[in-house]
Amino acid sequence: MAFVDDSKGYVTAAGGARVEDYFALLKPRVMSLVVFTAIIGLLLAPGGLTGGINPVVAIIAILCIAIGAGGSGALNMWYDADIDRVMSRTANRPIPAGRVSREEALTLGLVCSGFSVAILGLATNWVVAALLAFTIFFYAVIYTMWLKRSTPQNIVIGGAAGAFPPMIGWAAVTGDISLPSVVLFLIIFLWTPPHFWALALYKQGDYGAAGIPMLPNVAGERATKVQIVAYSVILAATSLVPSFIGMSGWLYTAVAVVTGASFLYLALRLYRADGTAMKKVARSLFTYSLSYLAVIFFALMTDHIAQLVGWL
Structure with a gap:
């Protein structure tokens, strides 16, 4: 079952979404790149390969970075659902295709973002938690809500969001930049x-x-x-x-x-x-x-x- 949001003109689902649809909201391809570069940053940091961080803590840190990246991806899809509908490469995303509602995407994004920052701070240090929080904010608000639709330099400035993960991985070990x-x-x-x-x-x-x-x-x-x-x-x-x-x-x-x-x-x-x-x-x-x-x-x-x- 679905209904049309007349203010935006795209279809949103009233129910029946699959697990894969919610996972797609997290932008798994982008998440994989984030996780990969974060792992490299963590392992390259002083002590990253020689016991500078407990392996369990390291795994928790990477999971939190992944969840945070997924949360920002869901917030991006929530806000960009109107333009996703008219682009061929994004028209089949869960929201414009009518499989997930915007409200569900927003809730998922906020929960994942808040959870990842809190757990990362408790498990490692608050410097790295602040970096993750700023990265999520930069991608979801500065890039998605402001730069993307207002300037042809959107990718140049907004690219900073995707460049933070190795720095976050590094800070998870060292506590600094x-x-x-x-x-x-x-x-x-x-x-x-x-x-x-x-x-x-x-x-x-x-x-x-x-x-x-x-x-x-x-x-x-x-x-x-x-x-x-x-x-x-x-x-x-x-x-x-x-x-x-x-x-x-x-x-x-x-x-x-x-x-x-x-x-x-x-x-x-x-x-x-x-x-x-x-x-x-x-x-x-x-x-x-x-x-x-x-x-x-x-x-x-x-x-x-x-x-x-x-x-x-």
């Missing part, structure tokens, strides 16, 4: 614009129909491609910073050079492409960017472990 954790933050922060603008280039119609001022719709394709190249250059350079501040050795450096060069190569190909070819390369860059971040962080972790056991 230091230069290495800031570097991890910067890598994700600088990765976010070219990643999402590549998506926006071949999904311009969706964003235009939803009235979201993504850069390609506001400044045009050429300006977007220039920005993608610029951020790709800065990202590739920033990914080498761990090699110069004692965070990594030659193994990570080699991986960072190769993956960064590949990222820049695709960005330059995108800059030179037009029409159908441009959309194809944009999709390739978007797909590659997903694996890029995973490879960079995994290489950093592998290098760290290799140095600890004396392999490097």
